[in-house]
Amino acid sequence: MDFYAPENSYTKPSDFNAAIARIYQNTGSMLNLGNDATLALEYPSDVSLDNHGIAHELNSYTNSLIPENNRVLQFWTNAYRIIFDCNTVIDRIDNPEIIFPTDKDRAMVKAEASFLRGYAYRLLGILYGGVPLVLNEVAVPKRDFVRASIGDVWKQVIADYTFAAQNLPDQLELKEDGHLTKGAAQHALAEAYIITKEWDKAIAAASAVINNPAYGLMTERFGTWKDKPGDVYSDLFRRGNVNYKGKVGINKEAIWVDQxxxxxxxxxxxxxxxxxxxxxxxxxxxxxxxxxxxxxxxxxxxxxxxxxxxxxxxxxxxxxxxxxxxxxxxxxxxxxxxxxxxxxxxxxxxxxxxxxxxxxxxxxxxxxxxxxxxxxxxxxxxxxxxxxxxxxxxxxxxxxxxDSYYFRLAETYLLRAEAYLGDGQAGLAAADINKLRERAHATPIAASQVTINFLLDERARELCFEEKRVLTLMRLGLQKERVDKYNVMSTGNILDRNKVWPIPQSEIEKNTEAVLEQNPDY
Amino acid sequence: MAKLLSTPSYVFGEGGSTTLGQYISTMANYNLGWETTTGVNVGLDFTVLNSFLSGTIEYYENNTDGIIYNIELPRLTGFGSVATNIGKVHNKGIETTLTARWIRSGNFQWETTVNYARNRDKIVSILGPDKNGVEKDFIANGLFIGQPPGVVYNYEIIGMWQLEDKKSGVIPNGFLPGTEKISDLNGDGKYDATNDRKILGYTAPAYRISVANRLNYKNLGLYVMVNSIQGGKNYYMGDDSPYSSGAWSLEEQLKYSNVPKGAWDYWMPENPNARYRRLDAPSALNPRLYSQRNFIRLQDVSLSYAFDKQLSSKLHLDGLSVFATGKNLVTITKWRGWDPETGQGFAPSIPFMREYSFGVNIEL
Structure with missing residues (x-):
């Protein structure tokens, strides 16, 4: 064959690294552009609104968040494209004719693809609920997809993250920032286990990150802006400081960073x-x-x-x-x-x-x-x-x-606090929250003060415009309540049905050989 | 054959260098084959009534199997579409040319030629029967069994929501004052794409007709051609709304761009009976307003005068004539956009060209 085709282009390790690079690129574009497209994961929420009036974009879920909406299709399309690319890697990489230096190298690449697939399903699970699980490269036209249960989606996310956690390198072994690590997979696992309310496992996964000596909250000025006016919190976001191996020194708080x-x-x-x-x-x-x-x-x-x-x-x-x-x-x-x-x-x-x-x-x-x-x-x-x-x-x-953070250690603490709170251990939850408050020189809180609302306040203080707030609120089932309370634009404009987004109308239409069920009340 | 693309994708690490990414950009369809057409074509050439009337009539009927078409796929596959041999399309049509020579005296000739063409396509089968043995329409591509390919499948607009409706609280979710009111086709009290769209018409013409007259009186010649495309009841539909190109959401944009004057008839509280919805925001379902592009156009007019041989030979010329022609002089249409024939709506553009030319033909 004298041109590039899948048959002659997934034959050596560098091909797989190229395929993985593309998936990192697409994952960043799906989530982190910070423009009108990706900000649908940021508003309407308790922290922000779109200024352009209630009829604009997704300010009013009541009016705009319908199966025909473009944003509804956009996240779906981008996530399933990432899933296709991940499946292509996962399906092809175990071919013994492809020679990797060691089995560990092969497993590492496969683990990256597994994680990124799980991370795409995590977005789909929060936004749309139980979506079809596509776990192999789709090589011929297919139109008979059916939805999996939401429980099965989280099982898949956890399976992918778990494989990743077992096979990804530790932060200190990592050659280039931006690639995934064991710590990143454990952080993601903590969130997934919170969603499935498996508190012990969530606590264990978060603890594996927090107890890893590679990581630590930054408490002293560091990096490119160290000698200029600022504080350690502002240092965390300065140009050149976001990566673990920053331009000047180490940022022990960085777990996974979009490059x-x-x-x-x-x-x-x-x-x-x-x-x-x-x-x-x-x-x-x-x-x-x-x-x-x-x-x-x-x-x-x-x-x-x-x-x-x-x-x-x-x-x-x-x-x-x-x-x-x-x-x-x-x-x-x-x-x-x-x-x-x-x-x-x-x-x-x-x-x-x-x-x-x-x-x-x-x-x-x-x-x-x-x-x-x-x-x-x-x-x-x-x-x-x-x-x-x-x-x-x-x-x-x-x-x-x-660069921008996907995962920062401060959030790992907040995830563990959330798991402790779910598990009825408010004292330990307070201790984790206080780690962040101590670093910020804020007064520590008592165990009796820890509630899910307090946690959301603390997340806003620590992570505002860094976390995807809509996803946080949706996974907690609190978007409607918090928007009604705190968002002057969108208050009263989220319906009960909006606890998940609708399935895109065009997907239902194109899936001609099976019924792709719409979410309730859409 | 699937295709693979490579592109600079990512830079790992602070101060790192480019990593090329690769990905499969199109899905293979290993079953792709040739398309085949079988058909009959019957033609008749005739000249009757002592050459007063002559013409051709041609009738054809074709069955095409396996037309290659980029048919939509669920995004769940990772792709938007795949090249596919789709089922079967039937088309038939008639094309006629008739010429009448009304007058053929020595000094005066007058003849009229009429061209008429009518074509109908019909989809017989798309992907074939599904697992349950039923052949379904393929709405995502706008393909319907028994219908032509260019179908207008959309919501039926029956009016406009007004400010009073808002006050009385009757506007359903997803609609705003100044957006279109649509039919609830299945009467379930909700508006959605699954149940409330229908075939409103077709984009293809119903028929085309042109009439050309040629008159010669002594040295004077006149040629007048009128061309028309008609949509009949519900063919030849297009969208001439100001927002059809997606560009206009503000009045200012209309002001600083060159658009036909009809663009201004959009809904405002002061203009409740507007033809088009408010500019700033569509309703959530965003129905489109279709209208027919029917037109009659005075397409060619040409007047010429050939000087007598005596005069031209005095000037040592083989021939000398003068002419004046005009193209696209008048168009009669209800279409509000630029040119009904191209179907261009209110996009920023220039008007359809009207051409005049004058000349002298000198034969040496």
Whole structure:
């Protein structure tokens, strides 16, 4: 054969590494772009809403989350494409004609594919419930898929993660960051066992990560920004610091990181929360009729557009401890000085001086606090800065230009706390939460204070705009309750049926030889 | 044969280099074969009534087996579609040309030619019977047994939800004031794609007809051709809505782009009886508004004058004539977009060209 075809292209280890690289790429694109497509996993939630009105995108599940909706199809399509690619690797890799240096090397690649398949099914299980389990490469047209039970989906996720945990390398053996490790699989297992309410196993899986000496919460300043103003929490998100082996030193909190590399082919597109979550401050007009700002600048976090808006819950309500580092001025910037010399407010804080009216700032689009973990503030690449003297940026100052966490050790602690709470061990749950609070210099809490709502508050404090909040709320069955309570845009716009999303209409239509059941009440 | 693609995919580690990724980009279909057509074609050429009337009539009927078609697959397979020999398509049609020579005197000739064509396709079978021995429609590709391929299968629009409806709380979930009201075809009180879509019409023409007149009086010649495509009852449908191209969600976008004036008839509280829905947001099901593209077009007009041989030979020429022609001078249609024949709606574009030319023919 004189062209690339599957028959002659899965014959040596490098082919399988290439196939795996593609799956990593697709998994990142499915989850981490931080744009209107992937943010459906972030809102509507208790932490954020889409600013563009109730009719826009998925603000109203009642009106928009129907079998014909594009986002409903998009996550389904992307997840099953990843599953196909994983199945292709898993089905072909055990062929003895393919020579790997050792059996361990072969199992390692297979474990990566297994994990990534399980991780795709985890998304499908949370979003859609019991979906069809496709576990082999589909090589001929097939139209008779049927749904598995949700229990079987979680069994499959756990089986894939377990195989991965047994065969992936430990963090300290890992050659290149971005590849999966034993610790990542154990972290994922902890969440899966929480979903199946197997608390002991969840605790054991999380403990395996927490007790691994390779990992540890970062408690001292580190990395690329170490000698500049900041604190250890802000260091965790600085460019070059997110990977375990960072640009400068080790980040022992990084468990699994989606890779980004600036100006390298295949380096990907970093998270666009800079544009989507950042406020549209550079469009603010002061009460004197003049612009408050000269334009989007690097020192203000780039070119935000206020598409996604933090709720009052994540702006104010959860921050009740004045010493909490995660709410320091390095991490959440709540007021800034006007920088347009023409403005009467030049040099003054725009909020404190009352420089603009609230009418103009409808739903906080033009101004809301800047979450510095979502932007390379003061650290954009020189190529996107149009005027180094003033810091003015081009429109391309719209992404983080940084790697992003899938799993961070702080979340492992919160998962174990959740498992302890489920298991009735509130004291141990409090101890895990307090590990994070101690690092953040916040007051420890007592066992009696630990509830699932407190855990969600702590997750918001520690992980906001980092975890996929909708998935967290959906797996807990709390999206409707929390949105009704905390989301001014979407309150009252989630129905009982929305505890899972609908199955895409077109999939039901194309599956002509069997019935793909729709979820109830759609 | 399945195909494989390779592309720069990922960069592992801080300061790492490119890892090429590879993936299977199309599904193989090992059963792919040739398509075969068998057919009959009957034609008649005739000249009657002392050459007053002449013409051709052609009738054909074909059965095509195994047309290669990218047929949709559930995304569960990892793919969107696969090249497949689909079942069987039947088509038949008639094509006719008639010429009448009304006047054939020495100085004056007048003849009229009419062209008429009508074609009908019908899908006889798609993938064949399923496991239960039943052959089903393949809605995902818009293929229906016994119907032509270009089917308009959608919701039936019966009006527009208004602000008053919102006040009285009768607007169902998924709809907004200023979006289309649709029929609840199965009467279950819900609106969904499974039960509330039907065949509204067809995209193919019902028939085409053109009439050409040629007149010559002494040195003067005139040629006038009128062309028309008609949809009959429910053929030749298209979507001419301002949002059909997906581009317009704001009034401003219409303002700074070149669009036909009909685009402005969209719903606003001030324009409750608009033809098109509000621009900013469709209803969740997003029904489409179809209308027929029927048109009659004055497509060619040409007037020429050939000077007498005496004059041209004085100028040492073999021949000399002048002409004026116009193309696409008038189009009569209810289509609101650009050109009904291309089916272009309100996309930013330029109007269909009307052409005039004037010239002198000199034969040396």
């Amino acid at each position: 980004y590399e600036y100006l390298v082919p295949g380096g990907g597109h970093a998270n666009s929360l800079v544009a989507f979550l950042g406020p549209l401050y550079w469009g603010l007009v002061g009460n004197d009729g003049k612009n408050l700002f000269i334009g989007p600048t690097t020192q203000m976090g780039g070119r935000g557009t206020g598409w996604l808006i933090p709720t009052e819950y994540v702006i104010d309500e959860i921050w009740n401890d004045p010493n909490d580092m995660r709410n320091s001025a390095y991490n959440i910037i709540r007021d800034v000085k006007a920088d347009n010399p023409q403005s009467a407010y030049y040099g003054q804080y725009i909020v404190a001086s009352g420089s603009f009216t609230s009418f103009q700032n409808l739903l906080n689009r033009w101004w809301h606090p800047i979450y510095t973990k979502t932007t390379p503030i003061n650290d954009f690449p020189v190529e996107v800065i149009s005027n180094p003297a003033t810091g003015l940026t081009f429109n391309t100052a719209n992404q983080t230009f940084n």
